[in-house]
Structures are given as structure tokens and as C-alpha cells.
Amino acid sequence: MRDVTVGAGLVWLACCAAAQDPPNLLPDPSIEAVQEKNQFGVPYARWGGWLFEGACEFRVGKVARTGETSAELVGGQGAKLRVYSPGVTVEPGRYRFSCYLRGLDIGAHAWGLSEDVSFADDEYYPLKKTGTFGWTRLEIVKDVAEAKEIVGRIGLWAPGRLWVDDGELVRVPDDTPLTEGPVLGEEEAPIEPPEQLDPAAAVRCPDCGYRNMAAWRRCYACGETLGAAATEATGPATRLLASFEDGTVTPFTPAATAAVEEHATQGRFAMRLDQEYVVWDGAQDWTGYDFVKADVFAAGDDPAELYVEIRDTATTGYWTRVNYTTVAPPGASTLIVPTDIYVGEKSRPGRPLDKAHITRFVFSVGAAQAPVYFDNVRLERDLSDSVKVAGLQAYDFGPGSSPMPGLTVVTPSTLYSPGRGYGLKDARVWRAFDVLQPDPLYQTFICIESGGFATDVPNGKYHVFVNLDNPSGFWGEYQIYRERIIRANGVEVVRDTMDLDSFTERYFRFAEVEDTPQDNAFDKYQRAYFSEKEFDVEVTDGQLFIEFEGQNWANSVSALVIYPAAEAEGGRRYLDNLRERRRFYYDNYFKRVLPNGQRDARGAIPDFEPTPQEQAKGYVVFARDWMAEVPVNAVPRREEVTGTLNAVASAGELEPVVFSIYPLKEMGRATVSVSELSGPGGARLPASAVDVGCVSHRLSRVTMEGTVYTLAPRFVMPRGTADIKAGVTTTFWLTLRAPGTVQPGVYEGAIDLAFEGGETERIRLSARLFATPLDELDVPAGPWGCDIPLPWYGEDLGDRNREMYRKCLAKLREYGCT
Template structure:
């Protein structure tokens, strides 16, 4: 059977309630051996056994395209393409449409990315759902309707080898059975779910139409990004808003869904909501703060494995239909939506049918649910990992498990092959009287790891750590060891819009009790935190695994006779101190939310991070006698917390709403508040904020009004930043990559230039104008936070931030909701305990590389005479021999690791040796 891949979550299944589609227009089938319709093409027509006779073969970077195609696109609603992907992983395709409407550019085109799954499939694009840009909230910059009658270009390009055939246009309509009324609720421009009638807040009831709103005391609508399907992606909510439908008198079944998929940090949290029919309440739900947390963390302890039915596991639990029966006596069914706010009584759509039509009504609903499920799986492709074999695939005797060692820099995938070298390394420790050895300074966190390949199911694995002791009896307590295992989770892979996911090693959870399925690996990640007052020495102990597998791992920890200094530059992640959920939502959860913020910042400090930013720390309260008034209560609380935890680099964001209004004002706002000019208003709004922060002992505020502007938008920010500086000596910041001169001009007027892609010339230009340079998004790695940042600091970079600390979209444990994946590095459980991604532990190792380098350079500077001076001279030569070879000139090139993990380990070991000698 040919699989079907469907972009934008639409599948038209042929059911009893759907019309069979016919091929209305074949654009290209390549059967004559020519490219035909596609005049501008780099592909090759080939004879294929995988598709129907002949197809066009595209290789990496190639495309097929046509200029000004003579097609009446508006007569169709579906584009279909047959595809064959010879690889064992999905291949990303880019469908691009351009019309004649200026301005021209990427975000004025329609760009859709979709993946062709391995083997043969059919790709479908639903034409009415296509929008300019990439269709997401961050990149849909051009809201103009696309001019399908003025098509200038249609093309398809690929990131991998693929065969394409039978480009065709179809008109597919899905009908609704007689007597069944089906409505899809959403904004006026929604893409209506097939077989339903669209309803927007503007749909007013009249007898001729037979449906619409008869009362709208309060009514809202919203479309969400990347919901499971078009039916639940949008909704209409209300408070005392009545939707009326003309129906026959008698008993009717009402079927509906009322779930908000959420977006960004927002998760639906309804203190109460209900739906009334004919004046009686038929659906009613309430939620307490504790119930909300139960809902939010429902999947917090869920582990995923390849091939699982994630739609059933996640989507069906999240989106559950409601039904009730109501008797209509007057020929009109009135449904009233009630909830305290716009995100509460969020009705996605309604199906209504009389008792006499129960059979066809239930069949129609079943077809809706089937199409929703199929649409999901046609817009998401799972990248299945290859099942690795254990040492050539053979296991002898009655072995149920095989321990092995893998370098900390390399992940352990669920089905990864295990090499003989990895098994031998573990064998040497477990059997041949070798020992797993690590070194750590006082106060340092140092990890080690081992894994087990499950030859058979291992349902109960228990881990314990002994006290560690020196030969003369000093003790490193067992409580210093944090035992975790890596949990697998399905995550988006590659570009989020292409619809590929797979099961990956994700977060580190409590590993004292765990399990492993047959044919999979389980990885332990154990971190020792050496107390700051721990005596130096070599401590020996064991890590024991018992239960379904039994073995003991001898370990020695060498505690070094010194502490590491904190990094002397700002090292952080965006969103530091954030929580999940981000807001308390319920008053009873406010104390938990505050405790979560403290835990979050504390956890960041434990990972060596030194930089954070205070957002929403000040609020504008109005004008009094011509003076702008601000409340700094929240900022003072957060600043004291960050300082108390040891952060050395702290920014505070300026108030944005009033500040931006002042910058945009052409005079009316200034006049309203009694100022002589717009410039006078800007000066007061910003200077009052700056002076108030200083009076309250807070950092000087920094204002940010955007993110990553292109050259076309950069002059707006240049003007704002220049006015702030000239009128009020106010500081500005923005994250971007300088490209053309407009974005380079930002380097002259932006107080904190927060740069992604940059070079030494950019950095010097910013500093020449008195500005500070931060660096962003160079990698979630040991290299990026370690010696690469050392070179960046030497070049004048003051701080580094990676996206992001705790970035969640709706449900943090379901990664396919919202526009992009959850990008955080740490996730809480139901009780608020934080679980890091493996990447965060590698970041800490990088920060420690930096701290060791800083410690040695300081010791070298302090060693001025005698034997210490000779050791210091040798150490300096060694540092120069390593660090002198590293480049920091252009971040696009140099952010790629310039040292292997083994080289970094050898460097760390050598630096430790010098520090020990200098400490004696």
C-alpha cells in the first residue's frame, strides 16, 4: 500500500461520507521521458521500478521548477506527488510558490517543508491552508493573500536523493450525511476541517442560514500553531455567548471538543467552564491548582520507544470528545458557552444530529476521528533507529545483560550497536581488577557513566553507591553521588517544520530504580559533588547494580587540593530562572512557582552558570506631576535572589509597554501626559526608569524591543536605539547576526550587541562605539562553553548565552505541540525536582574546562620565584601550545569543535597536574 504524507494536517480519507477524488489536472508524469511541465529543472528523468515507469530523480541540492505555469490553481484544493525515498530516514523537501506580488523575498513566498518517508509514499498539500512565509507565528511576516491566479514560480528542492512522479492537482470534497450538522469553530480565515462548515465570531444567526451566534456578550477566537490537526488547532470561546442552530423538534445528540492546544508557555487552565443547552447545564468542569499540576505533569514520567503509537498515547489522552443529549421543543437548539476568560470554554467544533440519525451521526464522527488520526501520521514521520547488534549480533550462554563504557561526549541511543571495545573497557574494570578513575577539585561536580545492553528484559534494576574511603580512613560520603539514568523521549529531528520525529536520549532522571527492555540499552550517569571542605586524597568505593542484573563497579575519586574560581565572564542560557509551568495560573500555586524559580536558579549555579537576566522586574504605574512612576518590587526580589546564589553577571530588562509607546509616539501621547514633545516624553520615561533602578540598588535597565531583524527592518531598531541613547543615555540590546550594512549599523548604536553569527571586525566595531558584545547560540556543548569561550573572552566578548534554559511549549513532555520543539535544558517533575538534559551536563564540563584554565593562568601569574616560577613557566608554555592553536575569528566556522573529546580530557588532566604541583 502507498503511504500518504500530508502537509498542514489534512487528509481526505474516502469514507461513506466523502466523495472519491479524481485526477483533475496532471502536471507532469514524465512518461514521455522529458521534464515537460518543469522547464527550469536540474533533475534527471529515470526509469524506475519504485514508481510508475518513469520519474524525475533529484539529488542533494537539486530542484525541479517551472516559470509562470499556465494553470488555474484556484480550481483545485490539493496538490499530490508520488515519492520514493531510498534512504532509511525521512528526506526533507522544500515546496516553494511565488506570485507576482511585490515585495519579493523568502517571507513573501510560500515555503513548505515536508519529509518524504523511507520507501514509497504520496505527498499532499492542501492549497487553502498555504500561507506566505513558513506558516508559523515568527515567520509569517507577510499577511497578504497569495495570488494563485498570478503564479510566477513553482518548485521543489531536496536535502537528499528522492524520486518524484505524478505531480497532479485534484479537487477533493468531503460531504456530510443528510441530517447531520457539523461545525468547525475558529477565526474567519481558518482552514475548515473537511466535511464541516466554518463558524467564526462574525457568523451571526439568521433563519435563512440556520446557524450562527444569537448572543455574544464576550467571545474570542484563536488559531494555534502545529496542533495535531486542523479541527483542534483553533477554537471559539465565550462567556454567555450563544450559538444557535435550526433543528427539527425532538431529541438530539451533541458531540463537541473544547480543548485549547496551548502555545508558547501557555497551557489551558480552566478554573471553571460550562456549556448550557436550552437553558440547562449539560457540561461543567472545574479545576483546582493541584488538579492543574496533575494535568500539566501527566506525561512527566513517560518514556517512549521507537514504533509506539504516540497519537494514541498522547493526543487521544489530551483531546477527548464530550457528548450529551438534549430535547429541543422550539425548532432551534441554543448552546451557550460560559467561562471566566478567553482560554477556558474553547470549543473547537460541534456535531449535532437527531435521535433518528444516530447511526449515520456516529459513523460521521468515527470518520472525523479517523481522518484526524490519519492526518497526524501523514504530517509526522518517525525516523526509526537501526537496531544495532551486540558485538556482531551473537551472545553465548545464559547472559542476560552486557555492561559497557561509552565516552560521555557520545549519546547512547535506544537501539545503538555496542562495540567489542566498549564491552572490553567495562570488562577490564569489572573482572580484570582495573578501576574507573576520575579527578575533581573541591566543590566540583564530576560525572562518570556506564551502560547496560539488555539481552533479555531487565524489569527491576536497583543502584546503590557505597561510602568512598582513602587508605588512611577519610570518607567521601555516599550522599555526594547523584545517581541518574537517561530517559528516552520522542523528539523532533532537524528542521521543525519538516515533520520528522524520533526517539532520542533526553533527560536524566532518578536512577536508583530503573529497567531496560530486551534489545535496548540503559545508560547510568552518576555525578559526584565533592564538598568544598573535603580533604585531598584518593577515595575508593563501589557502584552496585542489583535485581535483574548484578555487578559491582569499582571507582576511585581523586580529590584535588584546591577549589576552582568562578568563570570571569557571563555564562548562561536564555530564560535563566524560568519555571515549568512558567506562571502559577492559580493563586494556590504561587508559592510553588516562587520555590520553582529559586530551585531553577540554584540548579543553574550548580552547573557553573554565572549570567542571568531579570525580566518583568519593573512595571510602569503611571505619571505623577509629570514624572514617570515605576514599581521595582519584583526586580528587587529577583536581584537579591540571583546575587545571593552567586551570579556575577546580572542584567535587568527595562519596562517595555510604555517605553515602546513613547518611542513610537508622534506627539499625541506626549501631549496627553503634558509633555512639550515626543522627545521630552522619551527622555522622562527612560531616565525615570534608570534613576529608579539605581535608587533601588538594581542594575541599570536594558531595553529590548525585538529579535533578529533582517536588513529591511534594522533601520527601525537603529532609530529607536539611537534616540534612547541620545535623549536618555538608555541602554539597548537585541539579538541578531549582522549581514548587510543596515544590520551592521546596529553595532554602532546598540549598548549590548547580542550576536549570533559574527566575526572579529563586528566585535571591534561594536567596542569602538562603546558597546558591549555578548555571543549567542554557538552550541550546547563542552567545546562551546569551555575553551571556545576562553578565546571569545580574549576577543572582547563579555557574556555567552545559548537558547535556552527552560523553554517549553504548552506540554513540556509532549514535543510535537506548538510551532517548535521544547528547547529547554532542564525539566521539572510533579514535585518540582529538576531533571537536566544530557547536554546540560556536558555544558558544565565545558565551564569546568574554562575554570581550570582560569585557575592555572592565575597561579602562573602569582608564581614569581623559585621552583614555583619554573613550574609556572612550563605551564605557560603548555597553555600557549594548546590555546595558541585555537581560532576565534568567524563564529560560523570556528564554533565547530577544534579539539576532540579525548584531546579535551588530556588537556584537563595536564592542567590538573600543573595545579597540583603549584599547590604543593
């Protein structure tokens, strides 16, 4: 009887409590109703959200305070996203919105905030809750003055992960205190391993990288199933998308595009595209693959422009789809588009492409001059990370936006914890960058001013490879520093210093370098540009701690590789392979298009057939109008071959005299000199009246963002010598300086060519000079930008940049600009 009485009392108390608790007005408060991501990238059926900018996404959380799921906000570089509670229409009164937050490796925005909260109106309150924390209650109490729909909004503004669960909206008594913004409660429990972690037997979470024991089955930090990455990578390494073997261009449209037998690489048929574009509309899942590839044959004599458009379910227009522009060289080639790519353009990337929900795939050749053939359209995995070394660790530093496959990503929010076993430790991060080139590994980096990176390793001797050099910012910001230091477990292993003189030498190190068709740009510039650091370190306490010291750009850490010194041979193979993987991405991203040396303003130039005398001499001298570009691989017309150069100038005018050497064999070093010019009545022009220069060909961009480039004549270098190489046409640019006062008439002289092998040639120079000067230019004329500033510390430069600006203006004025 007593038990029954107690039970009845408990029931009565519970009923009273229930009667006193206001009802939760939110539908689906614990975010259990989920869906496929909609066009806004939101996977929640009742809750909403918005992806504002940067690398960010919504996920269905695999950890939950109650129930099975939650809302997970994932932030990367420049992230800003907000999740919205379901809208609820309420009467005037006082209301409390609450929910629970959980964070993993949350960093900070440049403005200092990490999250923000809004409720019932458009006022947003900043939160600065960073790092890693367990479920923590947030609440905010506000008055609602009129009947309307209200929502709660929780935003993430920084790298890291934020989970939201167990939302609640209730009406509270009018005497409930207002909160003057959000109030955070105590953390319910920290995020930590459920049991003792054995580092030697631990496995890494394929999603967040935290260490777990395989028996736990799910990652305690993010909820991911342990071993999920291996499941994703099952299946064939190559998956065929289209090969047109039914004699049609299906799955592409329009049907007017032909399936033909020419240039097929997969079976009998290929798709021929004469102009415009073809479209594949339909749902596709590219998950688990790193590239979409197609065999391409460009039938014309010139490179064919290619445009690839890719849409996903979140695409709403131009800036929310992939717009990938490249070129196909004449003949056969392979088009390779990474699937880990950003919507927008190469120079203006947006969010990552959702490759699990592709909706449209487009090939376009625009107004092609000749047909372009496509075949064997396929998905492939990146299997280039093929060198495996026991105990090796490889890390890719940056905002997390462009990871190199096979390396562990480290972002500013990747903080060291015993659970993860690696990460930034006591690090003062200046900024993290993705400058979009030259390759996924070196284009991203974290500028660490102090502190560094720690990783747990067994005791022993280790070899360390680290890159601190950055490829310059997107707008050309150059890396400068006075000093930078690396310490490994407290021992200084690297100290670099730079002053104005050494910086100037570094900044202009390629100033005298000529570019030729035989060059490999990666070897010539990329390998020379980056000076990676390597050193050995002894670990005695189970942790390798690499510290960096330097301001701002000094330590632009992009890549870190660590392996046991006993694995030196395998480690070197890994580093060599890593360099070649970088080369692959560089060569795929940057396409060189050589000028057509057998075409000029008049059209096609026939093959040059040298005479026996020219063949024996080994070269041909030819001349074109100085307003016509002479490419590095130019072929002369027979009528351009000459032994006489003519010029016409007025008093005080600077007149170009231009000729080119078309080599038929290696000629070695050539030297050009000019004689005195004799005029009417014994008048003379000294040899010094003619400046001798050589045209320098340099890499020059074709597309705006520079991913398609060519070799173009860029500079007239003030020198009279050049190495004459087979296959490279060399142009000498002479400038005749007519005196301000001159006897009119024809002046005769000579240009002398001398080769290191002893060959010589004299070219007749005839200049007709007029005594009347040209009128002064009375309209503005000049280039866009005309200074050559040195991006060094201003306190060291003095008037250097101003003096250089004056010199540039004087040179422009000398050549007639105003």
C-alpha cells in the same frame, strides 16, 4: 395635443435637471470592468486596492446595486484590506465622494472598528457598521486646496463581507456643508429571502452557507449560484501533473536533472534530484483539489530534507510565496502538501495561496547526501469525509483560516439568522484563534464567554459532541479557567471546575512520561490532551441552542457535531472517522525523525554481535564519554562494552559517571545502587556521595517551528530504576559529589544492577580524587531561561513562582553556572 404638451414639459424639466446635476468624475463607477486578479490580488480593471494583512481577498461581487458586478471585500482572521476608486485629477474646490455599501456578517476588529473610509487625503475615518445590512449610501464632502489626483478608499478590518458599488465623485458648490467625516444614509432594503423559506426543502449556499430555495438559482445573501460547489468538484478525484514518461523531467527544469528508471511508481521513469532544486514555471489551476502529492524515494540512510516553494500571481517575494519544509524518511514515502495553505512560513503565515493562479512550483533537496527520486506528481481531493449520517451537522469554529474539509465553518461573524439557520446567538466572543497546530480542526477555535450557538433542527432527541480544550497558543499560552459551563436549551449539561491543585496536576501530567520509538505521538499526547464533551438534548421548539459560560480561554470551542440520537451507530462512525482524519493531518504536519543509533562522532557503528554469554544474559553494559550523546536507539561499539567505570574529580567537584544498557531482550525493571567507596589510608566516601539518575528521552524539535521532531536525551530524572525494553537503550547518569576536603587518591567501589527477573551484575567504580579544588568560574555562564513558572492566576500563587525561580538558580549554581 394636450399629451404632446405634457411630454414636451417633461423633456424640458429633465434637461434642466441634467444641466443642474454635476457630472460623475469617476470612470467605471459601478465597477463593471473586471479582469483576472493582478499581482496585488485585485480583479478590477479601473478600481484598485491593497491586501495589507491577515486572511482576506478581493472578489468580483455577484450582487450589484446597479449593473452586473460590484467590488466584494472578504475578510477573515486579522483582515485588513482596502479598495480604491480610480484616481481622478481635479482642480481646487469642494468635492463629494459617495458609494453604496452592503454587508454580510461583518464582525469587529480588536480595536473596535469594522471599516474605515478615506477621501482626498490620508486621513482615515473609522466606521463601526457590523452585522448584515442592505445597500446603504455613504458620502463624504471635503475641500481640495490644490490641483491633484484624489481617490476614495474603503477598508474592511474585520471578518465578514463588504460590497461596494455605484461610486460617485462630483464637484459641489462651495456652500455645500462639509461632512466632518463619512455620513451613512438609510438602508435601502434589508438582506432577506425573496420569498417564504421552507427549511425542510431548503438548500445551502455553497459559498456563504445561507439557506435558499433551489428555485431561486442564486443565493439572496451573496449572489453565488446554488449548486456551484458540485460543479467545482467534478472531474477525476486524482489529476496527474507529471510522471516523466517521455524520458525527460518536463515540465520541470533544469534539464540536467535526470529522468531515470530507478524507483519509478507511475510508468517507467522517475525524476532523480541529486542536489539543489527543480522548477516548474507556468500557469496552473489547482481549484477543486485539496492536496498536491508526489511519490518520493530517499536513497540515503538518513531522512532527506525537502523544501517546496509555490508561487501565485500575487507573489512578490519570500513572504508572499509558500515556503513548505519537511523531511522524507529513508526509502519510499509520499510527500503531501495541502493546497489550502498560506504563503510565508508555517510559523508566520500570510494570506491564503491563490490555488487558481499558480505560477511556480519548486522541489528542492538542498545539499542532499544521496539522491532523492520523485514520481507521480499529482493533485488529489480529500475524500476522507466519507461517513454520511442523516441529519448530522458538523461545525468547525475559528477565524476561518484553516477549515477542516467537510465541516461548516463558523467564525465570529457567523451570526444566527433565520436565513442561515445556524450561527452564533447572543454570543460574547473573547477572541478567535488559529494557533497553527496540531490539525485543521482543533487548531482553530472561538473563545465564547456567554451566549452560544443555535441551529434549527426538527424536534427530537439529539446527541452532541463538542471540544472546548485548546492546544495552547502559538507562544505556549496555556488554557486556564476556574469554571466553565455548557447549557443545552437551558439545561446544564457540563460543569468543569479547576483549582490550583488540579491545574498543577494537569499541567505536569506528562512530566514522568518517557518517549520511545514505539510510541504514536497522536495517540499518546493528542488523544490524552483533549477531553471532548458529549451529551444528549431534547429539542421541542425547532432549535437547538448550546450556551457557554466561562471567562477568556475557558470555552475554546473548536468542533461541534450534532446528530439525531436515533443515528447513534452512524454518528459514532462519523466521530471515529473524524478522529482519524485529524490523525492524518497531524501525521502529515509533524514528521518524526529518529536519531541514527548506529552513528557517533567517529562515524558509522557496525552491527553489534553479542557473545554467547551476552546473548544468554540478555543485555550489554557500555560506556561513552559523558559529553557524547547516547540516543534512545544507540548501538554500542564492541570496545565500549565494559565492566569498569572510571571518574576523575577535584575537591568539591560534581563529576558525571555515565553508563548505558543495550538490551538484547525484554529485561523488565532494573534497579541501580552504589556501594561505599574505599580510598587511601582508610578514607571512605559514603554511598550517598553518588546521586543516581536516569536519562529521560523526550520529543524534541528539529526545525524551528517543531514540525520535524526527534527523540533526544533531555533530562536526568532523580531515580535509580528504569524499564529495560528491547530496542530502547537506557542510560543511567550518576553524579559523584567529591567532598570539599578530601584525601587525594583512588577510591574503589561498585555499582550494582538488579533486574526484576533475578539477574544481577556488579560494575567496578574507580574514582581518582584530587585535594586541590577547581578555580571558581569568574565569567557569566548559564542557560537562556531558567525558571519554571506556573501559568495560573497570580492571586492564588503567592510566592510560588518566585520560590521556584530561586530553586532553579540554586540548582544551576550547584552545577557551576554563575
